[in-house]
Amino acid sequence: MMSVPVVVFALLLAFLSYRYFISPTLLSPLSKLPLAHPTSSFSGLWIWLQRRRGRESRSIFAAHQRCGPIIRLAPDEVSVTSLDAVKKIYGGGFERSKWFEQFFNYDGTPNLVTTFGREKHAMRRRMVSQIYSKSYLLRSDDFEGCVREVIFERLMPVLDDAVGKEEGLDVYAIGSAVGAEIVSTYAFGTAKGLDIVRKGKEKVRKTYLENGKKKLLNLKGAKYAAEILEEECLQMCEQTAWTLRKQDLQEEVESVEPIKRPERHGTYPVPFAQLIEQIPRKEGTEDFREVLRRAASEVLDNTEAGRVGIGIALTYAMHELSQHEETQLALRNELVNVQPPFTRSSCQELSSLTALLRRLDGLPLLDAVVTETLRLHPPGPGPQRREVPKGGAVIEGRFIPGGTTIHAAPYYLHRQKDVFSDAEAWNPERWIGSETINGTLSGGQMSNEDKNQANETDINESEESSKANPRTWLLHFSKGPRMCVGDNFAILVLKIVLAAIYVRYATRVIDDEGMEQIDDVLGPPVGDKLILEFKYAD
Numbered sequence: 001m002m003s004v005p006v007v008v009f010a011l012l013l014a015f016l017s018y019r020y021f022i023s024p025t026l027l028s029p030l031s032k033l034p035l036a037h038p039t040s041s042f043s044g045l046w047i048w049l050q051r052r053r054g055r056e057s058r059s060i061f062a063a064h065q066r067c068g069p070i071i072r073l074a075p076d077e078v079s080v081t082s083l084d085a086v087k088k089i090y091g092g093g094f095e096r097s098k099w100f101e102q103f104f105n106y107d108g109t110p111n112l113v114t115t116f117g118r119e120k121h122a123m124r125r126r127m128v129s130q131i132y133s134k135s136y137l138l139r140s141d142d143f144e145g146c147v148r149e150v151i152f153e154r155l156m157p158v159l160d161d162a163v164g165k166e167e168g169l170d171v172y173a174i175g176s177a178v179g180a181e182i183v184s185t186y187a188f189g190t191a192k193g194l195d196i197v198r199k200g201k202e203k204v205r206k207t208y209l210e211n212g213k214k215k216l217l218n219l220k221g222a223k224y225a226a227e228i229l230e231e232e233c234l235q236m237c238e239q240t241a242w243t244l245r246k247q248d249l250q251e252e253v254e255s256v257e258p259i260k261r262p263e264r265h266g267t268y269p270v271p272f273a274q275l276i277e278q279i280p281r282k283e284g285t286e287d288f289r290e291v292l293r294r295a296a297s298e299v300l301d302n303t304e305a306g307r308v309g310i311g312i313a314l315t316y317a318m319h320e321l322s323q324h325e326e327t328q329l330a331l332r333n334e335l336v337n338v339q340p341p342f343t344r345s346s347c348q349e350l351s352s353l354t355a356l357l358r359r360l361d362g363l364p365l366l367d368a369v370v371t372e373t374l375r376l377h378p379p380g381p382g383p384q385r386r387e388v389p390k391g392g393a394v395i396e397g398r399f400i401p402g403g404t405t406i407h408a409a410p411y412y413l414h415r416q417k418d419v420f421s422d423a424e425a426w427n428p429e430r431w432i433g434s435e436t437i438n439g440t441l442s443g444g445q446m447s448n449e450d451k452n453q454a455n456e457t458d459i460n461e462s463e464e465s466s467k468a469n470p471r472t473w474l475l476h477f478s479k480g481p482r483m484c485v486g487d488n489f490a491i492l493v494l495k496i497v498l499a500a501i502y503v504r505y506a507t508r509v510i511d512d513e514g515m516e517q518i519d520d521v522l523g524p525p526v527g528d529k530l531i532l533e534f535k536y537a538d
């Protein structure tokens with residue numbers, strides 16, 4: 001006769017073996033999928049280790065090359081590389097996985113990234129999608145004002161100062177600062193938004209960038225850094241709200257007793273004004289402090305997206321151009337031929353910057369440089385996690401149960417050998433003459449809504465015709481209803497900054513040690529810097 005403890009132990013062992021080994025390995029619908037690693041069916045250890053060692057995307061890519069377009073990484077995690085699967089997951093609007101909860105700001109105050117649930121998300125997205133659309137930006141005096149101030153009045157003197165200096169300039173730092181500042185000034189107006197780019201702001205710039213890095217990469221002191229950034233952003237919200245209120249009061253007074261209206265100081269805070277007007281009406285929030293916190297959570301997330309996304313893309317575009325002198329010359333040639341001329345001296349005096357932005361947006365080589373940089377060096381190269389909806393879904397002919405984490409990643413979609421020849425080479429030429437989702441080469445100006453439709457069409461293309469149109473494989477802004485809402489903003493900013501730089505300066509590498517991208521969800525340079533030499537172009 002077995003004693004009671006032995007029976008209990010045996011039952012427990014049987015239950016654990018069933019729950020954690022037999023069921024996931026033999027009975028789960030996922031058991032038919034190829035395994036990224038022999039242990040993937042019953043353990044998440046392998047993929048956890050790859051993540052810890054900073055080899056996530058490279059390891060998953062290698063596993064796909066061995067095992068095909070759909071693989072199991074862990075008992076409840078699947079990765080895909082086929083376009084059909086991407087269409088279903090992202091075009092079908094699968095929810096973001098709980099992993100994204102780390103992007104809440106202010107103790108769980110949501111923003112667009114962390115708004116779960118289709119309807120709630122669509123409602124928040126409608127508040128901002130129009131003011132970030134290309135058609136809006138290219139007609140906006142406020143966007144033009146931000147570009148003029150941040151790029152021509154604040155950035156250019158810093159670059160002029162770097163000319164001829166032996167120590168060169170850290171382009172990763174200044175590019176990240178430009179990315180954050182242009183989003184922040186659009187959100188709060190040039191008078192109240194971030195001011196970290198210009199000469200004399202080196203100390204605040206360094207502190208801001210360090211706090212951003214600590215928060216995002218969860219480095220030592222991340223919590224404290226996050227609190228500082230949150231407090232700073234909330235203060236900008238409070239000051240901007242106060243300015244808006246003063247303007248309203250002023251207008252009330254003026255309508256009774258007309259007096260000369262004072263000049264408005266700086267640009268209008270477009271996204272912030274939109275958020276504080278819409279959040280109470282659409283989300284039913286009466287408490288003004290809560291409205292401010294929600295607006296701050298949104299703007300802080302956008303500003304960080306600008307710092308990271310625009311910062312990384314700018315760094316790699318300039319690194320590649322500094323190594324490809326012939327492309328740098330061809331780009332300058334394209335820029336100096338823009339009519340009316342967009343030359344070194346006319347930059348600051350351009351009477352209509354918007355007209356210039358439109359022309360720059362239509363330049364083939366500039367567009368190709370940006371697209372190729374985002375293909376080979378996507379700022380977020382890693383997996384874009386989604387959750388299979390309740391009831392499950394059929395992906396690549398396999399049934400995937402509801403609740404499974406599923407994803408694709410730009411890193412391996414952008415390296416498909418049968419789509420991109422010589423995929424590891426930076427070759428902007430591959431995009432010249434190719435069709436475009438953003439409508440840039442055809443000179444069109446699509447709104448976000450137009451583009452979402454184009455994206456749908458693009459999502460509905462067959463695998464065969466998609467191979468002929470490599471743009472359909474690009475995932476750097478994701479796809480579908482949860483794709484990046486700032487994509488047009490980011491592309492326009494990248495184009496105007498690169499144009500303003502390369503029409504005026506020539507750059508050369510001084511120190512590019514550690515330029516490989518961190519292999520994680522976000523991919524800044526491992527060395528955390530890129531030092532370039534600046535010279536005035538001939």
Ligand code: HEM
Binds near residue numbers: 114125302490
């Ligand atoms: C080159 C620059 C940028 C890149 C590569 C980029 C990339 C992305 C990607 C891949 C996503 C989807 C992430 C996922 O679901 O897994 C995303 C979402 C988002 N991005 Fe960007 N982004 C960039 C710049 C910006 C900027 C400047 C803004 C500021 C407005 C912004 C705002 C957002 C927001 C709000 C979302 C969430 C959209 C939603 O849930 O509906 N991004 N971005």
